[in-house]
Amino acid sequence: MDVNPPPVSDDPESPDAEELGGAPPLDLSPRTARHAEDARSGRSPRAVLAVGAVVLVVIALGVVLFNGLQSASTFFYNVDEAVERRDDLAGDRFRMQGNVVPGSVETTDDGVSFVVRYGGAEVPVDHVGDPPELFGPEIPVVLEGQFVGERFASDEILIRHDNEYDEANPERIQQAEQDAQQGAAG
16 A cells, blocks of 8 residues: 655646646635625626526516507497597597497498497498408497598407306496397387
């Protein structure tokens, strides 16, 4: 058993190892206060990148949420309310609810034209695209679009026949049924 340590030149970490062509010396000098402060404060490049990535993700989610809420806040008016506010609504996109007046439905090159009635007011509608399958006279509809002059330019028609809607809006259902009966009698 060899009790004598190897010669200094064979030790790659010894101060004279570099002179002999070995690995560079190991830096064992103490760290400065600045290094210790940076480590405690998290100012390392990785920490800065991680915080930057989190900030970008939060901003992206905020933009998506804002856009989603903005499109979900499309205002909803009955025909009579929309007619009352026609000047204020000019150029704004909103939803309008009413009943299709019997005898007013005409197929056009772009879609369909018809008249909706609610609360004693009527508005002519120009719809671009194919109407839903259940669309027809005396059917309660919700239209999405905007006023263009005296007419309502629509690009979406929703047929209102959902039980949840009926339960949540009994006063509108009652008024719509009265308007539909008046339209059939008139």
